[in-house]
Amino acid sequence: MAGKEVVDNGSQILGDDARSEALRKQLEKIHRAESVISAVLRIGVILSLSVVVVGVIVSFVGKPGTYLHDNAINKELLTKSSNYPHSLSAVFSGLSHFQGEAIIVFGLIILLATPILRVLVSAVIFAFQRDRYFVPITVFVFLVLVTSFLLGKAGG
Amino acid sequence: MNMASFVVELFFICVVAGLAGSLLGIGGGIIVVPVLTLVFHVDIRLAIGASIISVIATSSGAAAAYVKEHLTNMRVGMFLEVATTTGAITGAYVAGLVSQKVLYVVFGVILAYSAVQMFRGHFRDSERPVPKDALADRLQLHDAYFDEAEEKEIRYKVTHTKFGLFLMYIAGMVSGLLGIGSGALKVPAMDLAMRLPMKVSTATSNFMIGVTAAASAGVYFARGEIDPFVAAPVAAGVLVGAVGGSRMLPRLKNGFIRTLFVVVLLIISIEMLYKGVA
Numbered sequence: 001m002a003g004k005e006v007v008d009n010g011s012q013i014l015g016d017d018a019r020s021e022a023l024r025k026q027l028e029k030i031h032r033a034e035s036v037i038s039a040v041l042r043i044g045v046i047l048s049l050s051v052v053v054v055g056v057i058v059s060f061v062g063k064p065g066t067y068l069h070d071n072a073i074n075k076e077l078l079t080k081s082s083n084y085p086h087s088l089s090a091v092f093s094g095l096s097h098f099q100g101e102a103i104i105v106f107g108l109i110i111l112l113a114t115p116i117l118r119v120l121v122s123a124v125i126f127a128f129q130r131d132r133y134f135v136p137i138t139v140f141v142f143l144v145l146v147t148s149f150l151l152g153k154a155g156g
Numbered sequence: 157m158n159m160a161s162f163v164v165e166l167f168f169i170c171v172v173a174g175l176a177g178s179l180l181g182i183g184g185g186i187i188v189v190p191v192l193t194l195v196f197h198v199d200i201r202l203a204i205g206a207s208i209i210s211v212i213a214t215s216s217g218a219a220a221a222y223v224k225e226h227l228t229n230m231r232v233g234m235f236l237e238v239a240t241t242t243g244a245i246t247g248a249y250v251a252g253l254v255s256q257k258v259l260y261v262v263f264g265v266i267l268a269y270s271a272v273q274m275f276r277g278h279f280r281d282s283e284r285p286v287p288k289d290a291l292a293d294r295l296q297l298h299d300a301y302f303d304e305a306e307e308k309e310i311r312y313k314v315t316h317t318k319f320g321l322f323l324m325y326i327a328g329m330v331s332g333l334l335g336i337g338s339g340a341l342k343v344p345a346m347d348l349a350m351r352l353p354m355k356v357s358t359a360t361s362n363f364m365i366g367v368t369a370a371a372s373a374g375v376y377f378a379r380g381e382i383d384p385f386v387a388a389p390v391a392a393g394v395l396v397g398a399v400g401g402s403r404m405l406p407r408l409k410n411g412f413i414r415t416l417f418v419v420v421l422l423i424i425s426i427e428m429l430y431k432g433v434a
Contacts, residue, residue: 026296030226030230030231031226033230034223034224034226034230035224037223037230038219038220038221038223038224039220041216041219041220041223042220044216045213045216045217045220045395045399048391048395049391049392049395052388052391052392053392055384055388056163056385056388056389059384059385060159060160084380084383084384084385086377086378086379086380086382087378101384101385104384104385104387104388105382105384107388107391108209108377108382108384108387108388108391109377111209111212111213111216111391112209112212112370112373112374112377113370114212114216114366114370115212115215115216115366115367115369115370116367116370118216118366118367119234119237119367122230122234133294133295134231134234134235134295137234137235137237137238138234140238141234141237141238141241141367144238144241144242144245144371145241145367145370145371147245148241148244148245148248148371148372148374149371149374151245151248
């Protein structure tokens with residue numbers, strides 16, 4: 001029987017044989033992991049979107065002269081400008097002054113952190129589920145992400 | 157044009173980018189970058205910074221739904237991320253060693269070839285047996301999803317896992333080298349080599365691209381290339397579009413997604429070949 005199974009078109013993954021109990025448990029585990037990871041992504045997205053929108057409103061209300069002026073766009077966008085915070089310390093000091101640009105950037109940082117947090121959370125879930133292959137796999141991916149941040153060189 | 161109308165117009169264009177990106181498992185950079193540079197005359201570096209944001213927004217915005225609906229094969233995605241992230245780092249390091257023009261031509265040709273193969277896939281799909289793969293068995297990558305378009309559960313087996321991993325390494329390297337095209341290579345690799353159903357391929361690619369992009373986002377941020385007023389409407393628009401797309405994908409047919417993907421793949425391929433020879 002085993003010798004015949006050279007090819008398989010996928011008809012027996014969820015078969016009703018003796019393996020089905022183990023498979024059901026496997027699916028339940030996957031389902032639980034999926035709910036948690038989906039929640040992490042959803043919360044990250046909603047949080048980041050809300051913060052970004054608040055930041056845009058604060059910027060426009062705070063400096064209507066700059067941002068609603070006809071030429072504002074040229075000064076700000078046509079060339080690479082560094083008027084906005086692009087280091088963590090600048091962002092946090094801007095946040096303490098309720099500065100619109102800093103709030104937007106903070107929202108974007110939440111967005112950037114979401115996939116990385118997702119990898120970390122999946123590593124924790126797999127650890128709880130004692131998955132001997134996927135714990136090292138997810139931890140490895142997390143470490144590569146951390147390394148790429150430290151090296152500051154990885155591309156898109 | 158003032159800032160307010162710029163933000164509003166960009167937002168609506170990015171809804172479309174998010175919609176397309178979430179359906180096809182690609183980042184939406186192919187829409188965001190040309191729109192920013194050609195229509196709004198934004199500096200190319202800021203446009204690329206915004207496209208990184210768009211990739212992450214597409215990925216997280218749609219994956220929340222795809223993961224929950226079990227359209228994403230998370231085990232396949234997480235396993236392949238090992239190769240895409242390592243590939244991205246390698247790519248960033250060898251970037252100076254190879255001519256960008258040559259790379260554009262090479263990958264333009266590869267994408268055109270993938271498009272042709274995927275188009276042919278219309279006529280041979282599903283009937284062909286899936287070769288057995290010990291690694292896929294061991295990692296328990298085989299899965300099933302409920303297809304709302306066909307109103308039935310589709311069970312599938314994953315194959316050629318090692319070859320898929322190799323292709324993902326290349327895909328990661330290309331995105332490290334050129335800053336683009338990660339999803340455009342991931343989807344054909346999963347569809348053609350690993351034999352995942354089309355929607356599972358795009359949903360799983362969508363799941364993975366955010367991680368690859370996040371790896372490089374810190375760099376763009378530190379260099380000051382993520383401008384809040386360019387990135388904010390991009391992030392918001394793409395998120396809204398991606399959430400919309402994630403509602404649509406389960407109900408669309410695999411064949412339709414494949415056709416749409418082939419068309420977009422050809423466009424990207426032409427875009428790359430043009431950059432290579434121009």
